[in-house]
Amino acid sequence: MESMAEIQVAQAQGSLTEADAVRLAQNGNAEAFEFLYRAHSRRVYALCLRMTGNSVEAQDLTQDAFLQVFRKIQSFRGESSFSTWLHRLTVNVVLMRFRKKRCPEVSLDETFNADEEASPRIEIGEPDLRVRGTIDRLVIQRAIDRLPDGYKLMFVLHDVQGYGHEEIAEILGCSVGNSKSQLHKARMRMRELLTRRIRRARRKRAVKAADLPAKRPVYSLVPSRA
16 A cells, blocks of 8 residues: 555545554555544644634644654554544644743643632533533633633643543543543633623623613604594
């Protein structure tokens, strides 16, 4: 299997597995690497976009991630799925970019502070319905952009990308319990950011309503019937 056409035929026939493509790529087969890129690039880009909120930067990070895959694919031993390995590598690329741009992200081992303990409790690991539903996507993305990097990463992986806690623990190299705890704190911060935005929007509407001129009464010129 030496060409992209042959790889595509094998895929259509169901005879090419991801493991086959990885093995071929590890042996230097450029077509197999392209196959892996086509299979995974959209999800890698989506993760980068959610983490950065910038399409140009997300494209750049996606290219960086697959450049790292090309350089390091020999180190993949199949101890986890290829997608898990790839997303772990992508997360590291994104976090490295964050470190270069600003302060390091919040540690995954950070404990609750007093304000977080005083906040209303949410069952750890369960969906926070108060963060979902009625708020439009643009507002949610703006709130995600304002999250500390560690919280942003956890929120995006679980609530946006749909990874389970076991997968996240494997990607980030932490425990399942730590993943659940960090997601809880990320959701609490998201709720705080969204609540502030909603309150500001309400205040603006109230100010606009107060500035509107009062409507004058309309008098009818038609005499009323007795």
